[in-house]
Amino acid sequence: MTENQRLGIVVSGSLGKGVEVKLDSSVSIEDVVVGRFVTIEGAKRRFFGMISEVSLGMTDQRLSLTPPDVADPFIAEVLAGTSTFGTLHVTPTLVIGGDADSLLEGPQPVKTVPSHFSVVNLASERDVELVFGSEDEKRFFIGNPLDMETKLCIDLEEFVKRSNGIFGKSGTGKTFLTRILLIGMLQKSQAVNLVFDMHNEYGWEGSSEKGNKVKGLKQLFSSKVAVFTLDEENSKRRKVVTDFTVKIGYDEIEPADIALLRQTLNLTEQATEAVYRLRQRFGKNWLGKTLEAREAEETRALLDELDIHESTFQNLRRGLSTIQRLPFIEPKSPANAVKAILEHLERGTNVVLEFGRYRDITAYILVANMLSRRIYAHYQEKMEKAIAEDATKPHPLVITIEEAHKFLNPEVASQTIFGTIAREMRKYNVTLLVIDQRPSGIDSEVMSQMGTKITCLMDNERDIDSVLAGVSGRNELKSVLAKLAAKRQALVFGHAVPMPVAFQPREYGSAESYKAFSGETKAGTKEDVEKLWE
């Protein structure tokens, strides 16, 4: 289909539900696909929208009861576009141009509908570029709108201002999308990233579904990325150059961390409460002391004193020894991991924390939550100081977490630091990048606060509903989302894009793609150097 082709005319509709377009008889309905962009030439304005439904119509219902003899090409040709015709459902989302002011301000949200019989055209590359902007210092090219060559760019400055989410079934390309976004943030925004890399995919090297190896961030931008690891041995075996080995001391674990692990450690409600009492009694080193406690008279006396039941205590000890068995947990940690991470972040270096072999969810939740809490507290302090003294604010920080429903489910979202970050948003310059395959498991309050959501194919009704909750035109988006291909197609909507758009993420993994990514930085560096001489 050639671009700017006339598709048909608007025949009915409303602002809330979108407009119905009757397809011209010259256009084959099979060429028109859901997700394509169209422009509607109203009398005074141009509207920009997306096709969200394609349907068949007929003037006389009897035609469906006694179908004409379409084996005869003449009859078929006559009826096509007259008695039988295609209709499109288009959701206008933006108004482009019109008068001089709006040309300057760019696309505006739509507040009315085009008049009857306005002509509907396929959007041209230029129209799309006008709406999504072209690649520049702030905008990053993430892919192409479906069936189009135009570059789709998102405004990363806006993107990092809020917490964002990437969703999709496993195997739909979440990891690849995340890599692309991380590179984008690394290049085009002031933000630094802290990635809790559960499956060791982002730091040094990942693999595609076909088994090919793809480069991680460190290989592409070695000076801007530091790889931290929890499992030095594993990293060495994978020949990854790491910058820091994270160990966690007993005294760094707080009762809130244990509360978060209640489900995974199989603890009772009473046991988690007991933790707080033990912390109060023993102070910082409560974990070590609790684990040391033997079956003895004094322990019993202690439990009586703290009003902890014997069985509760046993339950707690069993849970705590699971933590104790994690090899990176040591009675006394040799170096302060939080401090090292913060130092890197302050220098503007992105940190990827690899989990090595410790892929079980207990380790992930414990470490991610613990480190994030400290870092967040630090940021909070710095931010408050910066506001009070009018000093420079710390770099915006984006924390990337996987399996987010484990941290942000309604039961624990109020307790974890991630729940707090997601809710308080950018107040302290810390936001989240949530990666998850079960968005329905995430607290709806947290979901509603997310700025931009990118979603790959999902087929669970509840997941789709939770991702699209609160979005205008969700029914239309639902049909677009359900029709995405299983791979390399995604839908982005929210703060960083002017309107929802289905797109094909840009390539990642080939030599050219690496070149394209790093080429962008090099151009940036060159400019920076030139600026020095000015």
Next chain:
Amino acid sequence: MAELERVGEIIEAGTTAFTAQCYQLYEIPPLGSLVKTGNASAELYGIVYNAATTSLEPGRRPIARGQDETSQEAIYRSSPQLAKLLRSEFGAVVVGHKEGDKLYHRLPPRPARIHSFVHQCTPAEVMDFGQSFDFLNILLNANLPVPAEELVGAALRRMSQAHKDPRAFLVAAGKELAILLSGNLNQLNAILGRIKT
């Protein structure tokens, strides 16, 4: 203007239709053909919808004469007066008119005059007239003794022959009919069946 084939003379005229008598017995323009009448300043276009050959005197019916003849033609040869006692006439429904150079596909302000000559239209005129399908509406709604499907079918078939691409013309006409007859599927199917190529 080249001398067109003159086919008859008007003997009865109304706003919507006129009747013409043929100069020669049986030389009737075919059903659905486009004819015109009037003078250069005001021409009327009609489509032949009906034709009949009858006795000159209404009360006097022809009688069978061929029992002893060898062929049908022989009847007319042996009774040459027959050509004068019988007459052929045809009716045409008015579908448009021309004022100056402008062609209108609608009823004329005044009907044709009695004794106006009726001419068969040339292919070029037919093609010109077929630029617009507005006349189909007149044909479909005229209350005529012949079924509208038959008449429309015949008219379109004849017109298509004047066009370079008859099929494209018929498809376009069919689409127009599909819109006009959106509420009458059976009639539409009947016409399409008659014009399909």
